Amino acid sequence: MAPKPRPPRIKWHVIVFLAPAVLVYTAVMIYPLFNTLRLSLFTEVDQTRVFVGLQNFRTLFGDAFWSDHFWNALANNFWFFLIHMLVQNPVGIALAAILSHPKLRFASFYRSAIFIPTILSFVIVGFAWKLILSPIWGIAPGMLDAVGLKQLYAPWLGKQEYALTALSLVSVWQFVGIPMMLIYAALLSIPEGILEAAEVEGITGLSAFWKIKLPLILPSIGIISILTFVANFNAFDLIYAAQGALAGPDFSTDILGTFMYRTFFGFQLQLGDPHMGSTIASAMFAIILVGVCLYLFGIQRRMHRYQF
Amino acid sequence: MTKLKLSYVLLATTLISGNAVLAQDVTLTIESWRNDDLAIWQDQIIPAFEAQNPGIKVKFVPSAPTEYDAVLNSKLEAGSAGDLITCRPFDASLALFEAGHLADISGLEGMANFSPVAKSGWSTDDAATQFCVPMASVIHGFIYNKDAFAEVGVEVPATEAEFFAVLGKIKEDGNYTPMAMGTNDQWEAATMGYNNIGPNYWKGEEGRLALLAGDQKLTDEPWVAPYRQLAKWAPYLGDGYEAQTYPDSQNIFTLGRAAIYPAGSWEISGFNGLADFEMGAFYPPVAAAGDECYISDHTDIGIGMNTKSAHPEAAKAFLNWVGSPEFATLYANALPGFFPLSSAPITLDDPLAQEFISWRGKCHSSIRSTYQILSRGTPNLENETWNASVAVIKGEETPEDAGMRLQKGLASWYAPQQ
Missing domain, CATH: 3.40.190.10 (Periplasmic binding protein-like II)
Structure with a gap:
C-alpha cells in the first residue's frame, strides 16, 4: 500500500523571515501610498471630508491656474531628467571607463573623491552651491575674472532662463558618482579572456570599449537610466534647499515635488490642502509607474544578457 | 495581610x-x-x-x-x-x-x-x-546708513523725486550700493517693496477696505502705481540682485556696503548688534511735498x-x-x-x-493689503504679489500687465471683485 500523500505543510520559516520586512514596508510605504490615492478622491467642505470622485483631477487638469502650474512643473521635470540623462550618465560611464584602465594611478583616490558628494546632505550641497554661485560672496565670479572670462558670469540661480539648468548641473555634480560606481563594477566583471581574445583579433583601445565593453554593460546602463528617472521625478530636496518652496524665479525651477509640497503643506498665507496635494502625488505616482512599465516591457525584456 | x-x-x-x-x-x-x-x-x-x-x-x-x-x-x-x-x-x-x-x-x-x-x-x-x-x-520703512548719507552728502528724502535723486547720487558716488534688496527669495520684493511703498498710493485703510468691498480693482491707478515705482528700483539694486537672498541683503547693509535698506522694523534688534555705523530711518516718501503719509503697521x-x-x-x-x-x-x-x-x-x-x-503719530496706519481675506482662495493673492513684484523689478512684466494678471486671479474666486 502506497503511503498517503501528506498534506502540503505550511512553510512557517518563510512567513517568519518575511514578516518583519513585509510589516515595516506595509506600514511605511504601502499603506501611505494607498491612503494618498484615497485622499485624492476627497475634499474638505466646512471641516468635514467629502467624497468627490475624480473632481480633484478634473481641477488639476481642467482649471487654468492648476493645469498651468502642473504642466510647467512637468516640463521642468522632463528638462531636469534630460540633463541628467545627457550629462550625468555619459560622464559617469566615461569616468568609470577611465578608472577601470589598469594603468591609471591613484584610481581609488579619484573614485572616492568623485563619490563623496553623493553622501552629502542636499541641504549642504544646495547651500554650498548657492554660496559658490552667489554674485556677492561667491567664488564663481572671481574665478571667471581670474581667467578673463568675467563677462560669462551671470547670477544664474536668479535668472529664469538659467536657474533650472544650473540646479540640474549641481544635482549632476552631486550624483555622478552613482552611475560611475555601478558601471565601474560592471566593467570589472567583464572576464579578461574576452578582452584578450579581442586583442588577438586586433581590437584594442577605444574600439574595444565601443565594440566589446559597451554592449556588455548595456543592462547596467538600462538600470541606471530607470533609477535616474525615478529619482528625478521624485526630486524635491535640492530645489527646496536652494530656491525655497516657491521654486523661483517665477516658478522656473518648480518641479512636481515642490509643487506637491507647496500644495499639500501650504506656503506663507496659503493654507495647506492635503486633498489637492494628494491629487498631485497620485499624478506623480502614475507618471513614474508608466515610465517604469514602458522601460520594463519595452526595453528590459529585449535586452540580451551574455553568460560567460 | x-x-x-x-x-x-x-x-x-x-x-x-x-x-x-x-x-x-x-x-x-x-x-x-x-x-x-x-x-x-x-x-x-x-x-x-x-x-x-x-x-x-x-x-x-x-x-x-x-x-x-x-x-x-x-x-x-x-x-x-x-x-x-x-x-x-x-x-x-x-x-x-x-x-x-x-x-x-x-x-x-x-x-x-x-x-x-x-x-x-x-x-x-x-x-x-x-x-x-x-x-x-511691525512697521515698514527704509533704514539708512547715516555715515554713508553724510559722506555722499545727501539728506533724508521726503518725496519720491527726492528719493530717486538720493539713489542717483549714491550710485554716481560709487562707494555704496544704493539699495540692498534682492529678488531671489521673492518675498522681500512684495513685503519690503510693494506693501512698503503702496499705502501712500492707495491711501492706507481707505484703499484696502475699498478693495475688500470690491469698489477698487487691482488694475486701478493706486494699485498699479506702486509697481511703476518698483520698476524704477532695478538700476539701484546691487550687481546680480536677481540671485541675492534675504540674508545677503542683511549682510550687505550691516557690513556698510549699502546705503539704504528697505526694511521691516523686525530687523532693528538684529541690525543693532551687527552694524558699527549709526542707522536712521525714514518712512516711504510721498508723491508731492506736504501729502499725507501712510505706513504699513x-x-x-x-x-x-x-x-x-x-x-x-x-x-x-x-x-x-x-x-x-x-x-x-x-x-x-x-x-x-x-x-x-x-x-x-x-x-x-x-x-x-x-x-x-513715532510715525504712528505723523502718518496713518494700515496693514498689508493682501493679508485679510484676499489670500483665502487659489490663486493666493499674497504669493502672486511676490511673483508680480519680482517680475516688475526685473522688467519681465509691465506694471499694467501685473495688475491685470493679479486682478484676473483675484476675480476668479473672490465674489465682490467679480
Missing part, C-alpha cells in the same frame, strides 16, 4: 500628596515660531509674569518659523499642543478657531486695551469674536488659548497679563522693532525703534 493593606494605604497617600504638589504648580506651555526670542522670553518676560502669579510656571517652546504651522497643526490634531498658542495673523489662526482649536476670548478684560485695527488680525470676518490677544506689529503676532488646555484659568490669567500696559512696555523694550498694539502710550529706549514708532 494587614501589613500589605497598610502598604497600599501608604502608597495611595503618597500618590495623592504627589498630585497635590503638582496641582499647586500649574505649568503652561507656549507654542511659538519666534525661536530668535527664546532668551528674551526665558530671562525677562516669563520671570516677570511668574513673580506676580505664584503657582503658575510658564514654558516657552518655539519651533522654526517655516515649520511652525505644520508642526502646530499636527500637534493640535493629536491633542499634544501647548496651553497657549502664538497666533499668525488672519486666516491661519481663523482656520484654527473655526476648527475648534482656539478658544473664544472676546470677554477677556485685557482686550479692552486694543483698537479695532489692532484686533482685526484675530477676529472673525464680522469682527464680533476675538480669538487671540494682539501682541505685536502690520499686525504680526498674537497669542491665544488652546481649547483643550488643562489649565484654562491660568491660561486666561496669562492672556490678561499680555493685554496689560506692563507687558507692552516690557515686550517693546526687550524686542525693539516689535511694537505693542496696545493703545496705552509707551516709550522706547532704542532710538531707531523710537523713530519707527
Whole structure:
C-alpha cells in the first residue's frame, strides 16, 4: 500500500523571515501610498471630508491656474531628467571607463573623491552651491575674472532662463558618482579572456570599449537610466534647499515635488490642502509607474544578457 | 495581610500628596515660531509674569518659523499642543478657531486695551469674536546708513523725486550700493517693496477696505502705481540682485556696503548688534511735498488659548497679563522693532525703534493689503504679489500687465471683485 500523500505543510520559516520586512514596508510605504490615492478622491467642505470622485483631477487638469502650474512643473521635470540623462550618465560611464584602465594611478583616490558628494546632505550641497554661485560672496565670479572670462558670469540661480539648468548641473555634480560606481563594477566583471581574445583579433583601445565593453554593460546602463528617472521625478530636496518652496524665479525651477509640497503643506498665507496635494502625488505616482512599465516591457525584456 | 493593606494605604497617600504638589504648580506651555526670542522670553518676560502669579510656571517652546504651522497643526490634531498658542495673523489662526482649536476670548478684560485695527488680525470676518490677544506689529520703512548719507552728502528724502535723486547720487558716488534688496527669495520684493511703498498710493485703510468691498480693482491707478515705482528700483539694486537672498541683503547693509535698506522694523534688534555705523530711518516718501503719509503697521503676532488646555484659568490669567500696559512696555523694550498694539502710550529706549514708532503719530496706519481675506482662495493673492513684484523689478512684466494678471486671479474666486 502506497503511503498517503501528506498534506502540503505550511512553510512557517518563510512567513517568519518575511514578516518583519513585509510589516515595516506595509506600514511605511504601502499603506501611505494607498491612503494618498484615497485622499485624492476627497475634499474638505466646512471641516468635514467629502467624497468627490475624480473632481480633484478634473481641477488639476481642467482649471487654468492648476493645469498651468502642473504642466510647467512637468516640463521642468522632463528638462531636469534630460540633463541628467545627457550629462550625468555619459560622464559617469566615461569616468568609470577611465578608472577601470589598469594603468591609471591613484584610481581609488579619484573614485572616492568623485563619490563623496553623493553622501552629502542636499541641504549642504544646495547651500554650498548657492554660496559658490552667489554674485556677492561667491567664488564663481572671481574665478571667471581670474581667467578673463568675467563677462560669462551671470547670477544664474536668479535668472529664469538659467536657474533650472544650473540646479540640474549641481544635482549632476552631486550624483555622478552613482552611475560611475555601478558601471565601474560592471566593467570589472567583464572576464579578461574576452578582452584578450579581442586583442588577438586586433581590437584594442577605444574600439574595444565601443565594440566589446559597451554592449556588455548595456543592462547596467538600462538600470541606471530607470533609477535616474525615478529619482528625478521624485526630486524635491535640492530645489527646496536652494530656491525655497516657491521654486523661483517665477516658478522656473518648480518641479512636481515642490509643487506637491507647496500644495499639500501650504506656503506663507496659503493654507495647506492635503486633498489637492494628494491629487498631485497620485499624478506623480502614475507618471513614474508608466515610465517604469514602458522601460520594463519595452526595453528590459529585449535586452540580451551574455553568460560567460 | 494587614501589613500589605497598610502598604497600599501608604502608597495611595503618597500618590495623592504627589498630585497635590503638582496641582499647586500649574505649568503652561507656549507654542511659538519666534525661536530668535527664546532668551528674551526665558530671562525677562516669563520671570516677570511668574513673580506676580505664584503657582503658575510658564514654558516657552518655539519651533522654526517655516515649520511652525505644520508642526502646530499636527500637534493640535493629536491633542499634544501647548496651553497657549502664538497666533499668525488672519486666516491661519481663523482656520484654527473655526476648527475648534482656539478658544473664544472676546470677554477677556485685557482686550479692552486694543483698537479695532489692532484686533482685526484675530477676529472673525464680522469682527464680533476675538480669538487671540494682539501682541505685536511691525512697521515698514527704509533704514539708512547715516555715515554713508553724510559722506555722499545727501539728506533724508521726503518725496519720491527726492528719493530717486538720493539713489542717483549714491550710485554716481560709487562707494555704496544704493539699495540692498534682492529678488531671489521673492518675498522681500512684495513685503519690503510693494506693501512698503503702496499705502501712500492707495491711501492706507481707505484703499484696502475699498478693495475688500470690491469698489477698487487691482488694475486701478493706486494699485498699479506702486509697481511703476518698483520698476524704477532695478538700476539701484546691487550687481546680480536677481540671485541675492534675504540674508545677503542683511549682510550687505550691516557690513556698510549699502546705503539704504528697505526694511521691516523686525530687523532693528538684529541690525543693532551687527552694524558699527549709526542707522536712521525714514518712512516711504510721498508723491508731492506736504501729502499725507501712510505706513504699513502690520499686525504680526498674537497669542491665544488652546481649547483643550488643562489649565484654562491660568491660561486666561496669562492672556490678561499680555493685554496689560506692563507687558507692552516690557515686550517693546526687550524686542525693539516689535511694537505693542496696545493703545496705552509707551516709550522706547532704542532710538531707531523710537523713530519707527513715532510715525504712528505723523502718518496713518494700515496693514498689508493682501493679508485679510484676499489670500483665502487659489490663486493666493499674497504669493502672486511676490511673483508680480519680482517680475516688475526685473522688467519681465509691465506694471499694467501685473495688475491685470493679479486682478484676473483675484476675480476668479473672490465674489465682490467679480
